[in-house]
Amino acid sequence: MNTNYTNSTRILRTTMTLQRKLLVLVVLLSIPLLTKGQTNELKRHYVPFDVQLKATATAKSTNQVVTETISQQGATWLRLFFKDVNLGKESTLTITSTLDGASQTLTAESIKTWKNTSAYFNGDQITITLTVAAGETNIRASIKELGVGDPDPTSKSQCGSVDNRVDSADDAIGRIVPVGCTGWIISTGKYVTAGHCVGSRAQVLEFNVPKSNPDRSIIHPGPEDQYPIDSYVSPYPSIPSQANDWAVFEAGPNSQTGLTAFQAQGKAFEVTQDDPGSDITITGYGVDSGIDNQTQQTHTGPTASYTDTFVRYVTDTEGGNSGSPIIDTATGKAVGVHAYGGCSTNGSGSNSGERATISDFWIAMGYGTPPPPPTEDCVGNVSSFPLSESFENTLGAWTQSTIDDINWTIDANGTPSSNTGPSSAAAGNYYVYVEASGNGSGYPDKSAILNSPCLDFSGVTEPSVSFKYHMYGSAINELVVEARTNNTGDWATVFSRSGDQGNSWNAAAIPLTSYAGVSSVQLRFRVTTGSGSGGWQSDIAIDEVTISDGDNTPPPPPVCDSLDFNDFSINSFANQDAAGNYSIGSGGAAISMANNTWKFIPLNYTVTPNTVIEFDFSSTSQGEIHGIAFENDNSLSSSRVFKVHGTQSYGIRNYDDYAGGTKKYTIAVGNFYTGTMDRLVFINDNDSGSGNTSTFSNVKIYEGTCGALLSAENAIADLESKTPIMGTEDEFSAIQVKIAPNPTRGAFTIQVSNYNKDIQGTIYNVLGKRVRVLSLQKGNNAVSSSAFGLNPGIYLIKFTGPDVELGTQKLIVN
Template sequence: MNFYNTNSSNFKQRYSLQKFGVLACMVLMLLPAISLAQIAPLKSTYKAFNQAIKSNDNLAKSTSEVITETISEKGATWLRLFFEDVNLGKNSSLTITSDLDGASQTLTAATIKDWKNTSAYFNGDKVTLKLIVAPGERSIGFNIKELGIGLLDPTTKSQCGSSDDRVDSNDAAIGRIVPIGCTGWIITNGRLVTAGHCVGSRAQIIEFNVPKSNPDRTIVHPGPEDQYPIGNFVSPYPGNASQANDWAVFTASANSQTGLTPIQAQAKSFNVVRTDPGSNITITGFGTDTGIDNQTQQIHTGPLSSVNNTFVRYRTDTTGGNSGSPIIDAATGNAVGVHAYGGCSGSGGSNSGERATIPAFWDAMGLGGGGPDPGNDDCTGDVSSFPFVESFESSLGQWKNTSVGDDLTWTRNSGGTPSNGTGPSSAADGNTYIYVEASGNGTGYPNKRALLNSPCLDFSSLSTPRLAFQYHMLGSAINSLTVEARTNNTGNWTSVFSRTGEQGSNWNTADVDLSSYAGDSSVQLRFNVVTGSGGSGWQSDIAIDAVSIQNGSGGPDPGPTCEALNFNDFTVNPFSNQDRGGTASITNGGAALSMQSNTWKEIALSYTVTASTVIEFEFSSTSQGEIHAVGFEDDDALTPTRYFKVHGTQNYGVTNYDNYSGGTTKYTIPVGNFYTGAMNRLVFINDNDAGSGNNSIFSNVKIYEGSCGQALAESVANQESVDPIFGTEGESNDAFNVRMTPNPTKGSFSIYVNSGTKGNVNAVFYSILGRKVGQKQLRPGVNTLSPASLSMNPGIYLVTFDDNRGGSTTQKLIVQ
């Protein structure tokens, strides 16, 4: 297999489109005459350009600079810019805006690298460039070396039979690849697929949510927020052109406007299978056509002609531009291959593409499964030598994805998963792990199941068999991971291990006692994952690694460890500007923190608070002050909505647990029910502005995910429906503070205003270009809003908050 990386100097050494046409023709002459690759390159020309835009380095260091220039090319249907000698510093930026439709793209030093020193496609013949030079940055600017210009497109058309039966379609998982003029689509693990003859330096951008074309057939590009620069690809075709090799798997960088990858933004993907398709095949893609339908998304279903282990052939209408479309089994909606060639005529013939059963194609997609699809979930093989260990470094080994009773496949991966806020960042052992990708509404979630089966395990000689593995369950919508067992390929599956909900940002260790199966000659295990539900169901990637089955000793699965903090391991520091006149000391061998008088303390503790995070502690006091509380923080400013008050005279913080009445009281608080996020300190409060004499002792402080023993699990479960109750009194030195969550958001979101804020807060919403889109008056506490009520489309917004005391802050909000 040949590996190609488009992050090279392809753009600097780019052939003219005419030369590419000659090369394409030479390749196609080698292929059967009836099978024509179905590309539709954008009709365009490229013009040498030499315009430098540079900063004025004579300005004072504290002065910012804005440089505006206009680029136009009369008669162009679209424009694209190519840059060289680019320097955008650390904080400077370039914004390009179409004069025709107002679509804009903002590039920074980081994102312009992803775009390989090029811009998105902009509709019309004129764009405005706005270079914003940050204060103190020097030699900021770039040179426009070349201009891509869209031309009018002559009419060409072909299809199966005497009529074109395609109709409009809007499948969110399918995009248009330009300037080559092909189709690409998203699969369940976030990678993308197209035809092999569509990749190379001509495949530069994939566009989603493509609008209708102009009446003269000239195409219209979506806004930059729906354009993604294509990165690496895997395909044997460029080095060995043949129909059996005409497939490609590629990646695309996150969008420069939204920060989202295609699978995150589109929330849809195709499940790819190797089972035989049914009697009808659907093709959806961006084929050529007349008028406003030209190279827009259309769909048609036609009869299957034939299928083997390499090719699928069908009488389904396609035209130029359909190359790379998914071959969809109409009966199931699953993809079975990639469309590449047109061979239909009015009287016969068939269109065709490569089937997913091609081993190299399947491996490149990274969808797991080393051998052919077994067709059932029976175990095979006979593992009798232990320990039996698998870390999935080169394949799934003897573990297999099943085709019975599940919706998704387990996928090998290294590094992070495609979805932000879920999945591990690296393997627990070696470089590779396996996981279930939950992205894609209707395909990856809600409540989609993935099963991974073991080979047959012979425990005849084992007296205390055990299963050990590492598991990772991070995400706001984590559902469940279960290990199940059965014997002799018969009977019901029995659960031997189960975890539900988020389990933290680190890998966790499972140690499962299988002694009840000791002496059995045929035992089968399987990992059973169910993805999340609701609008954020895509945030439920679950991973496993370092699986080991061996003869061992010991008791049953101990569950998560619940060790108390040892304060001797930390430095206790004053917090914010509130620590005045009090003292604190570590007691009870490090298990307790004793605080006297007016004392606010913190310890450095980096911890990602998830929806399942719990803090447990014991509290005692001999004298009541104003505030006795504990909570997480991510900076040195006061955030009362994060502090859980258990005692005191002041109505401050989260007051749901303000019930201390004497002695030593144990508190188990589901923090994730109130807030989540990355924190860097744990705060302990013993406040008494009015005087001295109050005290607090916080002891046996534990922080964990989910549960820590059955009793505590039940205690937390009983509190999951609790609504936050916020105090109405603030501290006199509270910083002006607001928080928006969730962020990014796809639906409603909440703005938390400091409960100590006097009066209302004015929130003004601006587009990333500074256009005011809405305004709301917010009350202290929780304010729930929706993008629709503010007429906010998906994109990035800046929200400015002003209180009635001169306080002001600006935050970024991403609407997906």
């Protein structure tokens, strides 16, 4: 058979600068700064093109061939985008790489599957061949755009200081381009990737990917290993969230072999909803240096935590790994899809993805209706009390939850994190605690639940639970005890504490009277870790748990007897305890506090309308606030502080009349507030100086008249005014921060007055970007705008003390 050829060569040299089209990946950040979707789009630009291939005449008995050569100097790969294509019934269009000879032949049917695009071809030159079948008319193909691969200079990063990924060749895992993600085959014949990988940028799924060029520019496999991506199922594009970041998609058959990737690769992952094991393997196409860039690599690391939605792991991943299978190393089965990087080179944090336990995800993969989620039904049947547990290297009858984020840890001799957690057990050698370390794994706002066995209270008349708890750290969040009956219904809160409770074990005793006579009761301890960058300082521990038949509530202090401070732990209060200097005197009857010191003692007491507190007070000099307060958490509340001395207009001021010497105060607490309290606070606030000492002694708490014949009502009426006189300032009102000169041309001074704690000044530009953080102390702090890189302009400086904002001031640099 004779064949007519029409040959032409077109060398495209772009002389004008073409604006690159930037595609912005929308990534939901669940963990600020460290949780990010791990795509790595191919570096590329697009060149407008207008070339048409068509037959010069109709040949009735022979094929006619039209060729076109296209070059783009410096390109790492080329891809064609067509318009106005007509290939009839037998005509074909073939694209061939000059560099490696790889080719793709498209027919009228397959070019529709490829949505009028071609495969990726390595190198900077391709040849296009239009073969017009004999007898077919008006056969043509117009090229409208050329995709051009650019060199990729991106630097790598990984989880920890060393990149532990190694080469891999898993036939079920492919590379999605140009978005720069990973996709994989599952046993139902479908394909899985991350939700933020799908859409217009997910166009081709490549398998058997070769090594990249030494300059990191990727090399595409031949067209026989490229598959056009078709429809997908994912909630993520409409409702972007980490919990929705999964996708299941289809891919068309290969234009050369006619096979799907599922048929051609001969490998697929079995997906399971089982809990992940101790180690996780991630295999995918993450970025790297040199020839390893966006080629298949794998690494195995420990599982950090998991819930019904997420699994977190300390396994090396990089940009481009989004969509990789989360593989349970022990079984080789996939338990979910990788979507987010949360590690840093210093080893903190963990990477994460969505589990196959998400119902819609499971259904989309074609596995049918998922099994019911794990239950939290209690096990066992305890009917003999007391039931005591001190966690001596065991959880005993208590069990870890399966619906929380992280587990409780049995520990002794102090938690590994500094400035948080206990240093020893409350009883015995061991305790259980929640370790908050690890951005994305231990915090922010991670939950840990410890479940009791089934408790049979059918023969119990006065059920109660008592325990010791330790909540010390700058980011302490919450400890809650909850109960429910018969494994059904909502959990009811029976105890809660939030915030720093001091560096000591505290006691709690909770009556469970409403559950008396109930045959199936379950309790649980639920902890939520801290938020913010310092969230790791939120370890919470419990110990010495006892469930009893009888009231374990500690009795109130003996009527009319003075408190003995030797019987109590002395704890810092509300992050205000700057100096922390105190001593116990008079055989335990007095506490003296020097300089800027705020202390509390644990004291379970229900303040009633008849509650009175009595004490003797003396002070060597006047600070800002001297007073006493009942509190039920470790937060500063001026409405509960009875101020007896000081320069600030603060708190309840009905008793603010100290003039010297030793003065006895009898304060009708119940006249101002009531409620269940767990601590008594003593305040000697002296932010602006030192050398001050205040003493509280002979402290008595009682109901009514302390044994006198008068009624409680008359005793309260005989005391000071019943109308609260409230202060007009908060604890920080006296603090002064001044910037001079302002405007400035270079050096300036930040003057801090009336405050002896450290202050932080955070400088922001007018766009809200943080520029610098300054550590400031009382007095004059010299600052050089040039040394700190402050260019001429307007800045805002936000001043903060320990856990409190002190205000924002404007700075002008000329």
